Amino acid sequence: xxxxxxxxxxxxxxxxxxxxxxxxxxxxxxxxxxxxxxxxxxxxxxxxxxxxxxxxxxxxxxxxxxxxxxxxxxxxxxxxxxxxxxxxxxxxxxxxxxxxxxxxxxxxxxxxxxxxxxxxxxxxxxxxxxxxxxxxxxxxxxxxxxxxxxxxxxxxxxxxxxxxxxxxxxxxxxxxxxxxxxxxxxxxxxxxxxxxxxxxxxxxxxxxxxxxxxxxxxxxxxxxxxxxxxxxxxxxxxxxxxxxxxxxxxxxxxxxxxxxxxxxxxxxxxxxxxxxxxxxxxxxxxxxxxxxxxxxxxxxxxxxxxxxxxxxxxxxxxxxxxxxx
Amino acid sequence: xxxxxxxxxxxxxxxxxxxxxxxxxxxxxxxxxxxxxxxxxxxxxxxxxxxxxxxxxxxxxxxxxxxxxxxxxxxxxxxxxxxxxxxxxxxxxxxxxxxxxxxxxxxxxxxxxxxxxxxxxxxxxxxxxxxxxxxxxxxxxxxxxxxxxxxxxxxxxxxxxxxxxxxxxxxxxxxxxxxxxxxxxxxxxxxxxxxxxxxxxxxxxxxxxxxxxxxxxxxxxxxxxxxxxxxxxxxxxxxxxxxxxxxxxxxxxxxxxxxxxxxxxxxxxxxxxxxxxxxxxxxxxxxxxxxxxxxxxxxxxxxx
Amino acid sequence: xxxxxxxxxxxxxxxxxxxxxxxxxxxxxxxxxxxxxxxxxxxxxxxxxxxxxxxxxxxxxxxxxxxxxxxxxxxxxxxxxxxxxxxxxxxxxxxxxxxxxxxxxxxxxxxxxxxxxxxxxxxxxxxxxxxxxxxxxxxxxxxxxxxxxxxxxxxxxxxxxxxxxxxxxxxxxxxxxxxxxxxxxxxxxxxxxxxxxxxxxxxxxxxxxxxxxxxxxxxxxxxxxxxxxxxxxxxxxxxxxxxxxxxxxxxxxxxxxxxxxxxxxxxxxxxxxxxxxxxxxxxxxxxxxxxxxxxxxxxxxxxxxxxxxxxxxxxxxxxxxxxxxxxxxx
Numbered sequence: 001x002x003x004x005x006x007x008x009x010x011x012x013x014x015x016x017x018x019x020x021x022x023x024x025x026x027x028x029x030x031x032x033x034x035x036x037x038x039x040x041x042x043x044x045x046x047x048x049x050x051x052x053x054x055x056x057x058x059x060x061x062x063x064x065x066x067x068x069x070x071x072x073x074x075x076x077x078x079x080x081x082x083x084x085x086x087x088x089x090x091x092x093x094x095x096x097x098x099x100x101x102x103x104x105x106x107x108x109x110x111x112x113x114x115x116x117x118x119x120x121x122x123x124x125x126x127x128x129x130x131x132x133x134x135x136x137x138x139x140x141x142x143x144x145x146x147x148x149x150x151x152x153x154x155x156x157x158x159x160x161x162x163x164x165x166x167x168x169x170x171x172x173x174x175x176x177x178x179x180x181x182x183x184x185x186x187x188x189x190x191x192x193x194x195x196x197x198x199x200x201x202x203x204x205x206x207x208x209x210x211x212x213x214x215x216x217x218x219x220x221x222x223x224x225x226x227x228x229x230x231x232x233x234x235x236x237x238x239x240x241x242x243x244x245x246x247x248x249x250x251x252x253x254x255x256x257x258x259x260x261x262x263x264x265x266x267x268x269x270x271x272x273x274x275x276x277x278x279x280x281x282x283x284x285x286x287x288x289x290x291x292x293x294x295x296x297x298x299x300x301x302x303x304x305x306x307x308x309x310x311x312x313x314x315x316x317x318x319x320x321x322x323x324x325x
Numbered sequence: 326x327x328x329x330x331x332x333x334x335x336x337x338x339x340x341x342x343x344x345x346x347x348x349x350x351x352x353x354x355x356x357x358x359x360x361x362x363x364x365x366x367x368x369x370x371x372x373x374x375x376x377x378x379x380x381x382x383x384x385x386x387x388x389x390x391x392x393x394x395x396x397x398x399x400x401x402x403x404x405x406x407x408x409x410x411x412x413x414x415x416x417x418x419x420x421x422x423x424x425x426x427x428x429x430x431x432x433x434x435x436x437x438x439x440x441x442x443x444x445x446x447x448x449x450x451x452x453x454x455x456x457x458x459x460x461x462x463x464x465x466x467x468x469x470x471x472x473x474x475x476x477x478x479x480x481x482x483x484x485x486x487x488x489x490x491x492x493x494x495x496x497x498x499x500x501x502x503x504x505x506x507x508x509x510x511x512x513x514x515x516x517x518x519x520x521x522x523x524x525x526x527x528x529x530x531x532x533x534x535x536x537x538x539x540x541x542x543x544x545x546x547x548x549x550x551x552x553x554x555x556x557x558x559x560x561x562x563x564x565x566x567x568x569x570x571x572x573x574x575x576x577x578x579x580x581x582x583x584x585x586x587x588x589x590x591x592x593x594x595x596x597x598x599x600x601x602x603x604x605x606x607x608x609x610x611x612x613x614x615x616x617x618x619x620x621x622x623x624x625x626x627x628x629x
Numbered sequence: 630x631x632x633x634x635x636x637x638x639x640x641x642x643x644x645x646x647x648x649x650x651x652x653x654x655x656x657x658x659x660x661x662x663x664x665x666x667x668x669x670x671x672x673x674x675x676x677x678x679x680x681x682x683x684x685x686x687x688x689x690x691x692x693x694x695x696x697x698x699x700x701x702x703x704x705x706x707x708x709x710x711x712x713x714x715x716x717x718x719x720x721x722x723x724x725x726x727x728x729x730x731x732x733x734x735x736x737x738x739x740x741x742x743x744x745x746x747x748x749x750x751x752x753x754x755x756x757x758x759x760x761x762x763x764x765x766x767x768x769x770x771x772x773x774x775x776x777x778x779x780x781x782x783x784x785x786x787x788x789x790x791x792x793x794x795x796x797x798x799x800x801x802x803x804x805x806x807x808x809x810x811x812x813x814x815x816x817x818x819x820x821x822x823x824x825x826x827x828x829x830x831x832x833x834x835x836x837x838x839x840x841x842x843x844x845x846x847x848x849x850x851x852x853x854x855x856x857x858x859x860x861x862x863x864x865x866x867x868x869x870x871x872x873x874x875x876x877x878x879x880x881x882x883x884x885x886x887x888x889x890x891x892x893x894x895x896x897x898x899x900x901x902x903x904x905x906x907x908x909x910x911x912x913x914x915x916x917x918x919x920x921x922x923x924x925x926x927x928x929x930x931x932x933x934x935x936x937x938x939x940x941x942x943x944x945x946x947x948x949x950x951x952x953x954x955x956x957x958x959x
Binding site for chain 2: 693696697698722726727731733734735739740741742752753756800803
Binding site: 192221261267270 | 890891897
């Protein structure tokens with residue numbers, strides 16, 4: 001079994017505020033193997049974007065990593081000084097963000113941004129960097145790349161800009177790409193193009209991807225494994241087919257039931273009453289217990305760890321085999 | 326209703342930030358002292374400089390109390406007619422503050438209304454009002470004030486001294502309203518396109534009511550900050566005008582007038598007549614400015 | 630089965646020209662965006678018509694035209710037989726407004742941040758004179774809040790104290806205050822999480838059944854559209870390209886754009902279905918293609934498609950605007 005590329009162990013992220021210290025991520029653990037695509041899915045406030053930010057080292061202060069560790073290729077990266085992290089970012093870990101409009105500097109040509117990134121991380125001269133940049137643009141499906149490389153971001157459409165952002169992320173041949181909602185701001189038809197592009201390129205370059213999104217459909221299309229987050233904790237993690245078709249955690253089951261399906265007609269959508277608790281009001285025990293249709297007494301006092309539940313692992317006492325009769 | 330508003334204010338982020346900022350608290354304290362002295366000058370001041378009957382010419386040009394020839398009775402010394410400088414400062418601050426606040430209120434009234442109308446109605450009305458703003462901005466405030474003052478003197482030659490207060494306010498607000506108009510217009514444009522305004526239109530609320538009840542309360546945010554900072558600038562403009570001799574007369578002197586009066590005695594060694602009014606002017610303007618600066622930062626959601 | 634809303638050749642253009650001074654100095658022509666370019670459809674009482682499409686297709690503009698937020702540049706909107714543009718300019722405007730209301734997309738901008746929920750939901754009641762005093766207002770507001778799953782105590786709270794889903798419920802309560810017959814919903818759940826979306830969609834369906842409401846539902850999400858609608862209209866660059874009942878549209882889509890849209894939806898069921906690859910992006914609305922606006926991306930385009938704009942014709946029970954379908958090539 002190959003060593004994991006990224007290993008997150010018991011990660012805790014805190015936000016000191018006037019209401020006290022808020023625990024935004026509470027004991028998150030998962031791994032990403034080289035070349036694997038891991039999806040991180042959850043609703044707003046679940047902490048999925050924070051997880052991505054913590055890994056890239058772009059947590060907005062006053063947020064900070066308060067516990068646990070993040071290891072990249074065996075080496076601890078959560079406590080690296082700024083300069084070290086900066087070198088790691090871009091060279092070994094690439095990033096793609098949601099809004100293609102603000103991800104690119106509007107004042108510089110696309111080519112300049114690409115060559116700047118390439119030359120920062122790879123020992124190439126200007127001509128070689130430019131050639132590589134043109135090659136990357138062509139790979140991401142931008143036609144007439146040799147001419148378009150000298151254009152400005154506003155001369156590209158939304159989908160094209162996101163392709164440029166993907167090219168930027170791949171510029172230095174990173175081993176891991178953290179993509180935070182890369183297709184949410186795009187139209188449905190463009191979304192499909194970008195998803196398949198991302199998947200293909202990452203396979204070709206051998207890069208692993210951590211894909212953060214709220215869209216289960218995108219996860220189904222792209223990922224190998226998926227982690228479901230709820231209120232800053234991991235609810236379930238496992239192969240994507242298993243999580244979608246045989247969810248072991250009641251929250252995952254509720255989530256899948258709430259999504260309107262394209263292939264069948266239902267009178268009512270499955271509804272999970274209530275809402276995700278705010279960071280200041282997370283209930284004791286399992287964070288999902290007030291809304292859970294299968295809640296037991298134990299759930300209200302003891303917080304479950306990730307337990308084996310068939311094909312996936314779920315943080316739910318329903319799967320505690322030690323209690324099986 | 327009001328108890329709810331107060332409760333929300335004291336529980337809110339702005340008050341919390343205030344309690345944690347020593348600079349904000351210090352400048353607020355200074356400003357508060359000045360305001361109290363100014364408002365209650367009649368009771369707080371040791372003497373009444375405007376009452377000619379109480380002046381003792383023998384006590385003229387006395388230095389401050391801690392210098393050898395000074396008397397404890399006149400803490401900061403006296404001027405050429407025996408007026409106590411400390412009391413004159415309090416009365417003068419009152420006039421300066423009154424002019425400052427009154428002109429800001431007038432500017433706000435005119436500016437906010439015009440800005441709201443321009444932003445809401447748009448089109449040619451908007452373009453016209455904005456062009457007027459541009460024109461007003463190309464005139465320096467002092468020159469406009471001088472012009473208005475000159476006209477005032479020409480129109481009311483005898484009553485000039487008593488009308489000086491009103492003329493000053495008109496002069497200062499004539500250029501002051503522009504800032505409010507532009508700021509409120511910007512906010513109005515933003516709020517007008519928000520969906521709660523569209524919802525009100527779909528319900529059938531009349532445009533006037535939408536402007537008044539929906540847009541106005543939400544567009545006023547930046548105005549409070551602007552007003553605080555403009556009070557300081559209005560006080561300084563008034564002081565400048567009075568110093569130039571076209572502001573408040575000596576019979577009811579503001580801080581600027583006091584500085585002018587004392588200027589003549591500066592070279593002959595009676596420095597206290599100018600320096601103390603100058604120091605107080607700086608203190609008032611600075612504390613109001615700092616308060617305004619802090620308020621602006623406190624209300625900027627991005628800096629929180 | 631009566632028609633409540635009928636739209637005939639509706640068009641709306643926006644003047645996006647540079648300011649007059651710039652136009653004179655730089656010699657630039659006036660520029661128009663034809664956000665809605667000749668749209669016709671009708672909605673039956675008690676039914677839901679969904680308008681679906683990507684950015685720039687004009688569906689939000691159609692929504693606003695239907696409630697009178699914009700005046701049409703051409704064509705007309707008929708509500709229960711009366712031309713709404715004319716009625717809204719007449720003294721009967723308020724009576725018409727009572728019968729149709731709107732729900733907006735952004736739960737954070739659709740409620741006045743300085744008003745309590747009581748004022749927000751009560752405004753239509755006072756504006757239309759539907760309540761006589763404060764006590765009656767309070768009762769009605771509580772009733773409306775309960776009908777969307779909120780409680781009476783929520784009346785004194787402000788918008789920022791609620792979550793996105795709850796705010797949308799307040800918006801729905803406000804829209805229902807005047808007991809309208811017709812609700813225009815502009816992407817009401819697009820900004821909400823999946824589980825919250827399910828709650829809001831369920832409420833909307835329940836309300837439709839209990840009050841006999843007619844909905845115009847705007848969305849870009851075909852799965853949601855499938856769940857809520859009776860009829861579906863697909864829009865592209867300001868025109869309707871296909872208009873059919875839900876079953877036909879999803880089972881046998883005819884227009885190439887509809888097919889492309891359905892293919893592009895991510896496949897949660899992971900059935901591994903075959904797909905035609907998607908080409909290109911929505912063109913700039915300032916310079917739309919000639920003839921059929923979809924021809925640059927259409928695998929079936931011919932010369933006629935480049936020259937002639939297809940009309941929306943009825944073919945085997947559905948309405949399609951496509952030369953290829955009309956000619957039997959598809």
